[in-house]
Amino acid sequence: MEARREGEAFKRPGIFRPPSERKSYFLPLTSGCSNNTCTFCGLYGAKLRMRDIEDVKHEIDALSLYVRHGIHVAGADEIVYAVARGWDGRRVFLQDGDALVYPFPKLVDALRHLNEKFPELERVGTYATPQDIHRRSVDELRELRRLKLGIFYTGIESGDDDVLQRVGKGVTHHRMVEAGKKAKEAGIALSLTVILGLGGAEGSTRHAMETARVLSDIDPEYAGALTLTLVPGTPLYHEWQQGNFTLISPLEFLGELKTIVENSGFSRCFFSSMHASNYLSVRGELPRDRERIAGEIERVLSSGDASLLRPEFLRGL
Ligand code: SF4
Secondary structure, three states, X not given: OOOOXXXXXXXXXXXXXOHHHOOOEEEEOEEXXXXXXXXXXXXXXXXXXXXXXXXXXXXXXXXXXXXXHOOOOOOOOHHHXXXXXXXXXXXXXXXXXXXXXXXXXXXXXXXHHHHHHOOOOOEEEEEOOHHHHHXXXXXXXXXXXXXXXXXXXXXEEOOOHHHHHHOOOOOOHHHHHHHHHHHHHOOOEEEEEEEEOOOOOOOHHHHHHHHHHHHHHHOOOEEEXXXXXXXXXXXXXXXXXXXXXXXXXXXXXXXXXXXXXXXXXXXXXXXXXXXXXXXXXXXXXXXXXXXXXXXXHHHXXXXXXXXXXXXXXXXXX
């Protein structure tokens, strides 16, 4: 992990958020990602930067003055007010790639300050890698939960150890399950994402089956499928260009989605493929809606009709 050198400038990251956080206030604690080795990700190689805690608290103060009294604080970033205008006042999302990596005492300080200024706040969310979760004890996670940090958004990408190793995820199936259980023990909800197609053509079946298995083992409250989109400049894009990684076809992506829906065992999980990267959007509660969702996917698969899929130009990251 790269540590910030004192005095190093912190540049506010762009907003990259889970769909369910669209009405949140976006509060940056870090930029980049501590685990910047994932070969498919646009943050590959991006340096982790920690924001000064006093800056974070000043932003919370400025937000509070604006929301409660309409006062603009001199010197505060205009983005604070732009984001505040779309804020529902209920949720805050901590940026960036894995804000849970923010040093624990400072994270507690930031959350306390938020709670103090916005006692009506309902929930704080953050991206968290399995490695971040492992850095914290269950008691520490419980303390964060008491301060309303209520949901971790975690990219698990695949349950297949070979795929995880190949894409530089830096964590195994087993360690991801342990991290998930730890968060649940602390009462923090989990929203997990997996990436269809990450095993390439050769590893497709195993990737889908192992991904269903890791989801079942963790048993999260929310799970979402994304479809692999090759990002120019990333190592995986380069592998694809060199012919060392074969992308599966749009209908094969759907096949993986169906395998995951049919083979994952949840207590109760809201599952979706609504993300813009996907060729087909499905959503529902598993296991309750398993048959309906699998049927929706099967209808498109058996028709073989590519016009039923989201066109490439409408797909996004
Ligand atoms: S841990 Fe997540 S944000 Fe960080 S590089 Fe990997 S995929 Fe990207």
